[in-house]
Amino acid sequence: MTKDDTAIIETVNTALAEEFELDPAALVPEADIRADLGLDSLDIVDMVIVLERAFGMKLKNRQGLAQIRTLGDIHAFIIDLRDGDAPGQG
Amino acid sequence: MPLGKVSARAAACLGMTAVATAWTLCALPCIYVVVLLRRCRLGVSGRTIRRLNWGYGRVMLFLMRPWLPVRIRDAARPKGHAPGVLVCNHQSFLDLFLLAAQDEADLCLMARHWPFRLYFFAPAMLAAGFIDAESLPGEAVAALAKERLKEGAMLVVFPEGHRSRTGRLGRFHAGAFRIAVEADVPVFPLVIRDSFAVCPPGRLFLDPSPVHMVCLAPVHPRDFRHEPLPHRAMMRHVRALFVQNLNEAGVGR
Numbered sequence: 467m468t469k470d471d472t473a474i475i476e477t478v479n480t481a482l483a484e485e486f487e488l489d490p491a492a493l494v495p496e497a498d499i500r501a502d503l504g505l506d507s508l509d510i511v512d513m514v515i516v517l518e519r520a521f522g523m524k525l526k527n528r529q530g531l532a533q534i535r536t537l538g539d540i541h542a543f544i545i546d547l548r549d550g551d552a553p554g555q556g
Numbered sequence: 557m558p559l560g561k562v563s564a565r566a567a568a569c570l571g572m573t574a575v576a577t578a579w580t581l582c583a584l585p586c587i588y589v590v591v592l593l594r595r596c597r598l599g600v601s602g603r604t605i606r607r608l609n610w611g612y613g614r615v616m617l618f619l620m621r622p623w624l625p626v627r628i629r630d631a632a633r634p635k636g637h638a639p640g641v642l643v644c645n646h647q648s649f650l651d652l653f654l655l656a657a658q659d660e661a662d663l664c665l666m667a668r669h670w671p672f673r674l675y676f677f678a679p680a681m682l683a684a685g686f687i688d689a690e691s692l693p694g695e696a697v698a699a700l701a702k703e704r705l706k707e708g709a710m711l712v713v714f715p716e717g718h719r720s721r722t723g724r725l726g727r728f729h730a731g732a733f734r735i736a737v738e739a740d741v742p743v744f745p746l747v748i749r750d751s752f753a754v755c756p757p758g759r760l761f762l763d764p765s766p767v768h769m770v771c772l773a774p775v776h777p778r779d780f781r782h783e784p785l786p787h788r789a790m791m792r793h794v795r796a797l798f799v800q801n802l803n804e805a806g807v808g809r
Contacts, residue, residue, distance in 0.1 A: 506717075
């Protein structure tokens with residue numbers, strides 16, 4: 467894991483902890499967004515907006531977004547976007 | 557505790573449980589008849605059934621008054637207000653009845669699925685147009701909620717999503733606030749204190765104790781329009797009001 471990856475993970479975790487008042491200790495990569503973090507479908511819509519603001523890029527309609535289940539999936543999704551691996555807006 | 561006090565408490569506990577059960581057994585058949593009239597499209601509206609539900613709760617609180625005095629402070633809420641979203645903290649199942657302590661009678665509950673599984677109450681809830689927010693898609697829930705607001709109903713939401721297991725205020729969900737922002741209607745915070753002591757989760761019988769309710773001043777979506785996520789900012793503000801009020805009363809977060 468590079469230094470940039472760590473920065474992305476920290477930014478995601480900080481943004482989510484602040485916006486959704488989550489316990490930082492619960493923010494482990496395997497945490498299920500719904501079951502473990504307690505976010506509902508409306509929260510997930512808001513989460514996308516929060517992450518767009520945190521990273522200054524559009525995430526909505528990106529392929530792969532709908533498959534996100536865990537916090538680790540979010541980290542990987544953002545890292546892939548930075549690396550240009552993720553397909554563009556679908 | 558002396559034995560006399562214990563037996564007096566047990567008698568009061570049994571007494572109020574018996575009164576609550578007896579009143580429910582009397583009222584339910586009448587409510588069922590009205591629900592049947594609505595199903596047969598005989599001129600009974602959802603609003604009528606909502607008012608009937610409120611009346612059932614109001615009489616219940618009246619009958620329980622010797623054991624369960626409800627003190628409500630509603631000076632901060634303007635009289636004759638427009639429709640809006642009433643948000644309450646949720647400490648026990650009793651909270652549904654406590655809603656009838658306020659003068660607003662056209663109350664439309666928007667809740668998760670489990671109350672709609674209550675065998676005796678579900679027909680009246682469905683006929684009243686109460687909204688099952690868990691079983692329907694988000695867009696359908698929002699559309700129904702806005703429809704009820706247009707009918708002049710006060711939408712009732714417990715933003716914690718479920719009863720508190722500890723008596724402390726839980727995390728809020730944003731759905732109620734999103735609807736308030738989209739429909740441009742105020743949120744009316746209603747703080748319920750001490751209902752947890754009357755009926756904590758898992759307790760079969762009610763325990764006699766006074767309950768306090770405070771209607772806080774309405775919160776308007778226009779004050780949050782400048783925020784990137786106005787409904788979430790509104791939600792945080794309203795939750796802070798609950799925390800402040802509960803802390804003042806020594807209930808804590």
